[in-house]
Amino acid sequence: MNKKLSISKNKVFEEISTYNSILLFLDYDGTLAPFADNPAEAYPLPGVIELIKHLNDTEKYSISLITGRRLKDLRKFINLKDIYYAGTHGLEIITADGNELSPGKDRGLKNTDLNNIRDFFKKEYLIDPDYSLEDKGLVLTLHHPTTINKDKIIKHLETIIRKREYEILPGRKIIEIRPRFWNKGDAVKLLIQEIKEKNKIDSYLPIYIGDDSTDEDVFKILNNGIGIYVENENKTNTSADYTVKNPTEVLEFLQELKILNK
Ligand SMILES: [Mg+2]
Known part of the structure; x- marks a missing residue:
């Protein structure tokens, strides 16, 4: 049974304030951007890009965007430096340093x-x-x-x-x-390793926000992290810890993180 994430006064925020490193993973469609009839017109909500940049520029946050889209399609909407990107369900990865990883091709797929x-x-x-x-x-x-x-x-x-x-x-x-062998969950595990090594951290809190069945693969592997499911029109069972209604509530959550971090 999911608890409803209430935005301003939740133990989520308490937990976040006890960590020096937050690894924040965000899905794109239905999470940062409302659905559009034409996927080429699914723009991020106004203010989202600035918030991601602001949080990522602080010591505490490392942000990754994870999508089923191709990376080049995602980066038409959000193309910030110094963040991690995983496209095509994590088969294309670009690190904050600009290194490209291809886990599918590394395993012999063509x-x-x-x-x-x-x-x-x-x-x-x-x-x-x-x-x-x-x-x-x-x-x-x-x-x-x-x-x-x-x-x-x-x-x-x-x-x-x-x-x-x-x-x-x-x-x-x-x-x-x-x-078969690679999904968003595997991509997040790989990114956690990358970020840990780059930032030389041992203690961190991963947070994942997503709305789709493919995001469940991440909620399942986030043992000591926080999973937040964006409901949109669905009422599916989710393995996430909390739910929010829609991208607007995700935006509000990110705004709260900014305030909390002052
Ligand atoms: Mg989505």
Whole structure:
């Protein structure tokens, strides 16, 4: 059962004030930016970028942005220096120093692994303008109209996918193919290591804020951290510790962190 995070007077803030290092991980869509019909127009809420920069510039906070989007798409909206970025569910990582990490490619995966699936989509679906393919290299996202027989597509995909390495994940008007062994949780674990080494810290509090089923992979691994789930329109069960209603409440939470840190 989730406790409702009440913004100004919660033990979350007490806990935060007992740590010198806070590792703050933020999802983008539905967390910092309200959804838009066209994902290219899902802008961050006014004030969000300034708050992230302000907090990250303090001794106490290290900020990372974690998204299912490609990094280049995320950085059209937020492109601050000195923060950590993880795109494509953590398969593309850029550290605060600008080093690029590719955990999928490090494990031998190649963009060409999915060529047969690209061909299948091209031949069967992309001839219809109601379908489109978002090609993220090691992840393929087929966007489809609402009224289709998903099962038929999934059944066929199951016969051609490299099952040991990739999985099929149906979502809201999408079917996504992505590597099995790597998710946002793995990306956050890796980033925690990176930040610990760079800042030479042992004691820290990780906080993760996200709204999606892919964010649950992070809530599950945050043993000694704080997970905050952004509900938006969903009423799903979450492994997070707290919930907030929407990106506006996330913004208010970040504002509180700024005040708390004065
Ligand atoms: Mg999201």
